[in-house]
Amino acid sequence: MHADLSYGEALYQAIDQCMAEDSGVFVYGLGVDDPKGHYGTTKDLHVRYGAHRCFDTPLSEDAMTGLGVGAALAGLRPIHVHQRMDFLLLCMNQLVNMAAKYAYISAGRLKVPFVERACIGRSWGQGAQHSQSLYAMLMHVPGLKVVAPTTPHDAKGCMIAAIRDDNPVIVVEHRMLYATRGLVPKAAFTLPFGEARILEPGSDVTIVAVSHMVVEALRARAHLAKVGISAEVIDPVSLMPLDIPTIAASASRTGHLLVVDNDWLPCGASAEIITRVIEETQGRAAIHVARMGFAEAPCPTTKPLESAFYPNDRTIAAKVYAMLRPDHSKWQPDGGEAPEITAFRGPF
Amino acid sequence: MHADLSYGEALYQAIDQCMAEDSGVFVYGLGVDDPKGHYGTTKDLHVRYGAHRCFDTPLSEDAMTGLGVGAALAGLRPIHVHQRMDFLLLCMNQLVNMAAKYAYISAGRLKVPFVERACIGRSWGQGAQHSQSLYAMLMHVPGLKVVAPTTPHDAKGCMIAAIRDDNPVIVVEHRMLYATRGLVPKAAFTLPFGEARILEPGSDVTIVAVSHMVVEALRARAHLAKVGISAEVIDPVSLMPLDIPTIAASASRTGHLLVVDNDWLPCGASAEIITRVIEETQGRAAIHVARMGFAEAPCPTTKPLESAFYPNDRTIAAKVYAMLRPDHSKWQPDGGEAPEITAFRGPF
């Protein structure tokens, strides 16, 4: 039994089903019980399950993250919602020094079943402090899992898996995805972490894209098809653990790997994916690699610069074209901004 | 005019000379004016320059980092000392959301000449929360510079360059290096950021090592020489900006690149260096790459596990041997722990 749900609805359903089945699951964070309910993903849960299971907090990101870690130590399954990933910079200590360490220092006697939901940009005009991704910082640290689902289906499966996991899991949600629709199983189900998804097959180039960039990469694939280039698009879904074998097999076959990240490049997911693919394939396949991501600057607010800051379907297609046909003159498909970007008018 | 100085003395001299020449330079942080003066690097500066120019602080890493950022906005040149890089997790917001952004959002009208000194491990028995490196998190963010000098000479040159820089610079200092000795120019001088240093030439393999791993890599080079393998050892010195051309040229020549980081691998400096070398050389040279770093776990305290957690001269040599002579049976040189590690008995 499937239903056609938005990404936001799929997340709501995942949380709702987990709250119904396990009284230890609760949701908290700035604004979770407010009229907007974080893009509908927590809407009225406080009415349904009581104010102790869905509540607003003071603006105290550090202590509130620590609250969840402590409640998890006591056996509850907290879901902490951050309106923006940028705010996680205030609670890096709790995530990296505490949540990621308790299992290890206790030799497995303690566990931290804690979900940290972090919303990333773009939307528009958010600027330098409200549009960062930063998941690479968390991928760096043993003891944390990081997932960034793109489809409503995967959003639900990842969220339930994260809630049921006995370890801290960071769920990265892109603001441009909440309205995306797709078929989602009605019953609760989990997606195993560490399995990449081949969204569309192709033979000339492998495009690995993260979060909202998956949507842009699929569009780029359509552009490329028109000039006779067949692109395979892979969504890693889970960033830590990473499913390198699936990516490496595809790239070995196509001979070309483009990683399109939703983040800056240095020490980012793109560097990790490329390095591991090379480590795994060298001596057996020669793969031409490239990566795209945010421009090497803070995010500017004004539209013309903001549009240049992010990769999009046309720049991705152009990049692939240049990789595969270096002797041809440059090419970029026509077209404009993605509809979900143009349509977005908050909430911020 | 050169003098034989320890790494700690070289840092002291750099700070002392900058304080003497510029009354806007001040040093602060937990314990900087205490009897130990952070490995001697700040010893008695409060006596020499007055308590307003070298002072202890409350345990308030976040606000204290913000203090330096604000003082820098007002034109001073603060040097903030962290006894451990791990504590930087408490002030990531000030570094990433504030220090790295002011120049950009003000279109260059504000500047943040701020130095953040961060001491990294190992020493011994420090465990999960007192031995992390984490500089990869900062390399990820446009607007921050990151340097990790290894020799007394470079420590002095980097520190003075950092103090005179109009941007936030993170200076990464490894605890095992403070006692290392070497010749250092007596006069103030600066090292330009973004220039890697070829410490020893070689023809069979390029070893790029970071911070204390440079010392271990040089020892590994000596082991390797005995079995007829000639290793070139490169110290990037500056991690952001990174001097990729120097590394890429060496690796293109040797055909083998091993990056030995003083950190975890995922999304680390090792991934970034390898990816950029591949990006720069592909199609022109086939380079066999590999990397080493911390084990994929929090750092354990007990000596046997701690010794296995870190790469060392012997494991580095063994790795190179296996890379270059894959058909031979495994080899690892004899030997024991590095003398500076055995000798270290605090202060912690």
Place this chain on the structure above:
Amino acid sequence: MVAEAPDVRSERLYYKMALIRAFEEHIAAIYPTDAVKSPIHLSIGQEAPAVAVCEVLRPEDAVFGTYRGHALYIARGGNLRAMAAELFGKANGCGRGKAGSMHLGAPEVGMMFTSAIVATGAPNAMGYAFALKYRQQPGIVVCMVGDGAVDEGVWAESLNFSALKGLPILWVVENNLYAIHAPLSNRMPRPNFCQRAEAYGIPASRIAEQDADVMVDGFAAAAEAVRDGQGPRFVEVETYRWREHVGPNEDTSLGYRTAEELAVWKDKDCLKRCAGNLDVAVLSALDTRIASEVADALAFAEASPYPDDEDLLRHVFHDGGCV
């Protein structure tokens, strides 16, 4: 184009508050056209605190505000054209269009670029005050934040350090009763802002009357003590936001606050109260002037060019030069 500022205090207060109100009302009106390139946090209804605190400042002083920064920028005397252009994302903006509404700044009048991460500008303000004392320069710093900032750990750390070192800083909380949709009762056991500041060793006072003149007097006493070298002071000032947290509209339909509550506060309008002190003729002259200033600023913004593509990668690092 911009005439001399009025030199009578009550006229000056009215002028600045009315200028903020008029400018923001225009911005709100044109917001649906997408001329403005970033989210906006309006101060309509709560113009008085920023204007009153700036009234007691001198050129050598500095102010640090927040993403809800239009009022402070204007009150401190920031250039209106540069602000309008910034909101429009234009190259003539105070941040060349890269900052937007949330990060306004006018360093030439001592207004630092603001932070959109709640409370995190506070230690920067403190660092600026530290620098003034370090160099034995005259001047004080004002750090204005919302009531939500008080929840953040860095706020407590900053109050403590400022008192420890006796820094020349005036901490101001604009208590508008809400952080987005969350009332104080969601966040504090009791709304005892002053008691908290005192616990960190900072003499504190509270201003509850919606009267810019009363506020000026309250701020003046506190600022005087700071200027006198007595160390930091803290002032809580009660106020109220009329529009939604972010965006141009009213929001009582959301249900987190009532239309009645809003009506009570609209009744206490600081602008109307201030207007009551002035001659009709003076008022109308000021209003005329304000209307033309606003029109001029918006026309300037409209006519200004967008930044070039190279601007994307400029100013990531400060290169020694200034714009």
Place this chain on the structure above:
Amino acid sequence: MVAEAPDVRSERLYYKMALIRAFEEHIAAIYPTDAVKSPIHLSIGQEAPAVAVCEVLRPEDAVFGTYRGHALYIARGGNLRAMAAELFGKANGCGRGKAGSMHLGAPEVGMMFTSAIVATGAPNAMGYAFALKYRQQPGIVVCMVGDGAVDEGVWAESLNFSALKGLPILWVVENNLYAIHAPLSNRMPRPNFCQRAEAYGIPASRIAEQDADVMVDGFAAAAEAVRDGQGPRFVEVETYRWREHVGPNEDTSLGYRTAEELAVWKDKDCLKRCAGNLDVAVLSALDTRIASEVADALAFAEASPYPDDEDLLRHVFHDGGCV
């Protein structure tokens, strides 16, 4: 091997304090041999607060401490062999040798593994208390920190939230006057720990007498209120560390505190004071028992194996099973 714990309160207090002292003195004595595999932060001289607070706890309660955690571990009844083995870095240690002195824990008696990042266990303690209330379980949580923790923003955030939600937590500051070498005056305008807690809505009290019995009474009143559902309480307890911040030695030669100051505090020795309440015969029986327990634990640790290499990568994630 370990006899029943004494069932008279004064004997129990003496026994635990003397056990801590004896154990740590042994550890300090053998420290130069490198048998201990991590830095040690000793509680010698400040045994009373941990012992006194644990005296008022019940099995369903939990405690959160710091890197200076030997005293709390022992006071709460953690297994001495597992602790000694942990310090020796052995596989039988409470953290299989991966935790070391700074991260002791004994979840079986409600002692959570401690954090070495000052103050950062506080919100975790609060989360644990939240869970007790959430599940309507009996029990309270004690969070013990040093005076330095009060400087940290997360401490203020945690106090505020605990009071807001009326959580069953007893906040305890062991004020030993220093954070490493920094006296309180380097860090706070005034050492007003109680006033600060009250500003966050938490009734507070201070214990200054170096007498475990007096401390028990002080903690009992506070714990009682917490247990009664009245929300959090705060207690500052004055104490003093005799040895260096980290390591086995005395440190008056460093100059940050004087030998005279140390002598004054040694004179107030909580252990001597407690011993004064007991019969010589009882004392000597307890001392004998303590000596054999310490010897047993150290022998156990000595004889235990180091963890295997595979332990390096185990427990990075919790795999559902428990050790």
